[in-house]
Amino acid sequence: MDSEYSDSYDMYWGTLGTVRPFSNFHPDRDVTEIVTALENKDTVTLLRIITNRNNAQRQVIAQVFQELTHKDIVTALKKALSGDLELLLLELLMPPVEYEAYRLQEAMAGLGTDEETLAEILSTRSGKQLQNISAAYKEMYEKDLQKEIESETSKDFEKLLKALLNKGCVTGVVQTDIETLSASLKGKKAEAGQWIDILTSRDLEHLDNVLMGLELELGQTVDQIIEKRFSGDFRLGLKILVQCIQNRDAYLATRLKTMKKEIVQRIMVSHSEEDLLCIRAAFIKLTGTSLYTTLQNHFKGDYLQALLAICRSED
Structure with a gap:
């Protein structure tokens, strides 16, 4: 991590969330890759970076993007992407x-x-x-x-x-x-x-x-x-x-069980850094199937890959 940013993060590796601070965080490098990915509509790179940084790090990326390009990262993403994937990445960028x-x-x-x-x-x-x-x-x-x-x-x-x-x-x-x-x-x-x-x-x-x-x-x-x-x-x-x-975890797992896109996306984004591991455990107890596998059975393409990145792993 760049020294100027190292004091900005508390690395709570005992969190019950699935998305955690990226230990080798270099926002300048991330922004350079994002700029190239936006030009090429390279969704794989965009997903890799945005879903593998916690929210505090995403806020730094947004700030550095503005400083280096004099453009707003949200506006840039809207121009390069569309549909469900666009909305999901924009939601991940919100504090x-x-x-x-x-x-x-x-x-x-x-x-x-x-x-x-x-x-x-x-x-x-x-x-x-x-x-x-x-x-x-x-x-x-x-x-x-x-x-x-x-x-x-x-x-x-x-x-x-x-x-x-x-x-x-x-x-x-x-x-x-x-x-x-x-x-x-x-x-x-x-x-x-x-x-x-x-x-x-x-x-x-x-x-x-x-x-x-x-x-x-x-x-x-x-x-x-x-x-x-x-x-x-x-x-x-x-x-x-x-x-x-x-x-609470069982209730949220019941909500996820519907597999309605908006419900799934917003609960996963909302709880990704707080308690999604607990919700995953409640989900498999409720349904007999892991959340990771269930997502694969209901969604597809880049949008699925983004959800799987937030979910993180099989149970």
Whole structure:
């Protein structure tokens, strides 16, 4: 690695992500190769470099590209590439916080709203991460994320998403919370408020104990309880939140199992440096087949090679 960049990276080789810092990182050399690859539409070289550098290193490459060519690397890639591969490489070049803000914006753009993606992101990110994502959203789109959620959702689902966006960590008593949730189900219409309040304001260990206790008390899984007592978007959002509390990796593996291109791409990019190894393990447990092999059965060409590079290896 060039000495001027060596202090910019923490080499956390114990990460649960699949994409890690490239140990022999020379951004000037990378940029020279990228410039030639763009001229020749050499996708193999572009894939090799961009998928084998972590995001912090990609940001340095983008900066050095600007300095050496006086051009924006995103604009250059758009001119040289097209289709699915172009979009994937552009997403890999986005800083992580901006990428999550982008995902939220995409979920609310156009005529329909992607409720599951909204719930997925807000349920799998910490309060601190969501604060940073909200700030990035404001800077990128000149809009307030909470107000956008209010305009795109309604009723109890809106309340749940807003509570998740502003999640804190309030100390609670496990048995008291179990009793509160149980009592909320005894009326003709189940009360959503207690579920929103408790499930968005306690730490994960506490909530896991609450949900296990509730299942023992009622003799049903929490998923079954929610399915019977709630409806609509709120039921969907609550089920996602509960699944993420109980086993986030298993929930994300279930999402990947659909093999829908947009879902697969965005979860893999989003979690590539954080916990994709855990999600891979959950995927093979869920399906009996590795994520690496499953990708090969559903995609092809340069786009497949890019996904495989992010996935990294067979399990």
